[in-house]
Amino acid sequence: MKSINGIELPYFPISDLKHVRDLAYFDGPLLSHYEHSNGDDFLYYWCDCDDHANRWMVLRVDEASVLRLVDRFVPLRFVIPEGCRDDFVYLLDIDNDGGILQTRMVAVKEIPDNYKPKAEAYLTVEDAWQSEDSYSILVEGGWSVHDLGDFPKTFEKVYSVLYALNVLHLQELDSLPWRGGFSSMHFFNNASRRIPAEHRPSVWAVQVASPGFMKFKLHGPTAGQVNQCIADSKSNNESLSAAYADLFKYIRDNDLNDIEDSVDAKWAKHNGVLSEMALAVMREFRCVNERDFVRACPRPFEAAKIAMAFYRYVRDLRDFEKNGLVRYSGGAMRDSRE
Amino acid sequence: MQLKYAAELARFPNCPPDNAVCCERTAFRFVHSDINDRRNFLPVAKITPQRRLRPDMRCTAHGLSFWATKDQALAAHRSFREQFPNFEATAGSHLASGVLRETDGRACPVRHDGHFTFFEFATSAIGPGTFAIDQKFP
Numbered sequence: 001m002k003s004i005n006g007i008e009l010p011y012f013p014i015s016d017l018k019h020v021r022d023l024a025y026f027d028g029p030l031l032s033h034y035e036h037s038n039g040d041d042f043l044y045y046w047c048d049c050d051d052h053a054n055r056w057m058v059l060r061v062d063e064a065s066v067l068r069l070v071d072r073f074v075p076l077r078f079v080i081p082e083g084c085r086d087d088f089v090y091l092l093d094i095d096n097d098g099g100i101l102q103t104r105m106v107a108v109k110e111i112p113d114n115y116k117p118k119a120e121a122y123l124t125v126e127d128a129w130q131s132e133d134s135y136s137i138l139v140e141g142g143w144s145v146h147d148l149g150d151f152p153k154t155f156e157k158v159y160s161v162l163y164a165l166n167v168l169h170l171q172e173l174d175s176l177p178w179r180g181g182f183s184s185m186h187f188f189n190n191a192s193r194r195i196p197a198e199h200r201p202s203v204w205a206v207q208v209a210s211p212g213f214m215k216f217k218l219h220g221p222t223a224g225q226v227n228q229c230i231a232d233s234k235s236n237n238e239s240l241s242a243a244y245a246d247l248f249k250y251i252r253d254n255d256l257n258d259i260e261d262s263v264d265a266k267w268a269k270h271n272g273v274l275s276e277m278a279l280a281v282m283r284e285f286r287c288v289n290e291r292d293f294v295r296a297c298p299r300p301f302e303a304a305k306i307a308m309a310f311y312r313y314v315r316d317l318r319d320f321e322k323n324g325l326v327r328y329s330g331g332a333m334r335d336s337r338e
Numbered sequence: 339m340q341l342k343y344a345a346e347l348a349r350f351p352n353c354p355p356d357n358a359v360c361c362e363r364t365a366f367r368f369v370h371s372d373i374n375d376r377r378n379f380l381p382v383a384k385i386t387p388q389r390r391l392r393p394d395m396r397c398t399a400h401g402l403s404f405w406a407t408k409d410q411a412l413a414a415h416r417s418f419r420e421q422f423p424n425f426e427a428t429a430g431s432h433l434a435s436g437v438l439r440e441t442d443g444r445a446c447p448v449r450h451d452g453h454f455t456f457f458e459f460a461t462s463a464i465g466p467g468t469f470a471i472d473q474k475f476p
Contacts, residue, residue, distance in 0.1 A: 026414075026429060027382035046422055046428070049428050
């Protein structure tokens with residue numbers, strides 16, 4: 001391997017790094033994100049190898065930079081090495097057993113060109129592996145205090161429904177009659193309470209800047225499904241809006257909100273239509289299984305109301321992005337670009 | 339048929355995955371300049387030095403990486419070279435092609451970028467005798 005100018009260190013001085021995810025992968029990781037117990041973020045960037053060792057560049061970066069890489073907002077070189085928070089990086093030669101054969105501290109300006117991504121290279125995110133227990137979004141633009149409170153609440157509502165359907169596989173999403181202004185609030189509060197504590201979304205870290213980030217501790221795969229729903233609402237915007245508007249109009253035109261008795265004979269002529277219209281909304285979201293939704297919402301009127309509320313909250317999340325406040329990161333969002 | 343590395347594969351759940359099936363198809367693989375280089379037809383789990391494998395990839399690390407079309411292989415190699423300029427040192431500088439037979443093993447579904455993983459049978463013929471170098475990557 002190339003001999004590099006720099007200071008040889010007796011050992012790698014950073015310990016306690018926890019693997020977050022691999023960002024590039026071909027027959028083994030090529031770029032990985034690690035987090036230090038003090039909250040600092042590090043990237044391991046593969047840059048060379050010989051018969052005995054792989055050489056990795058280890059650099060301290062901002063989490064927002066990692067998110068921007070995954071979202072392909074910036075080329076790799078913008079972060080590696082130009083986004084390094086220090087004036088130096090570490091070059092580690094690591095053998096087959098994970099042992100560090102050599103550690104060098106190298107000034108950023110001394111890094112050879114072939115140890116840096118090409119200027120025009122962007123991360124290929126096909127293999128980016130999402131964290132199992134966290135989820136981050138990029139914070140852009142100016143956030144009001146109201147936005148700061150509103151975003152996590154809206155996110156949690158969509159997340160709760162997906163978790164109830166796809167993780168808990170609940171037989172019934174809600175047994176309360178859906179009527180009056182508080183129904184929606186009760187429904188989503190109940191849905192949230194059913195999530196076990198370790199998977200209930202909690203805001204882990206916030207950096208309000210442009211760019212900054214908001215990091216949640218939660219069930220990562222479900223957060224990826226929230227991303228997927230937002231992507232679906234963008235790509236299916238026209239059909240979703242139409243399905244929602246049709247359902248809203250049907251309920252209003254038939255005064256269904258005014259029928260107080262859930263066993264009133266009047267429901268018989270509306271149940272079939274309501275079920276079909278609710279499904280027409282939910283079908284637009286690829287990660288909602290139609291049969292699971294029907295099973296979990298035995299009463300068509302409740303199914304219709306849940307579908308409408310779910311759509312509105314996904315639309316609200318989409319609007320956060322549309323209004324320039326957030327960028328949703330990687331994961332399922334990449335499907336919308338394919 | 340018995341899989342190559344069967345004892346190791348048995349340690350991982352659902353390995354190879356159920357959707358890996360026997361098929362006959364032309365396939366493309368990154369190789370080093372000498373087709374007889376011992377690294378060319380070894381799965382990543384058997385090559386040293388390894389880049390650190392995360393636990394959930396240890397099953398697929400026992401399969402061989404292939405590309406479904408020449409164009410997809412060329413595009414992927416170019417993209418990796420742009421991101422990691424020394425990529426050839428780890429993955430190879432040449433493109434080889436050959437035919438995978440039903441008697442060679444089981445192929446996982448092709449990803450949208452053309453990549454698929456192939457788990458060999460113990461009697462697989464895949465190697466310098468069945469694959470030939472097409473070109474050096476530009």
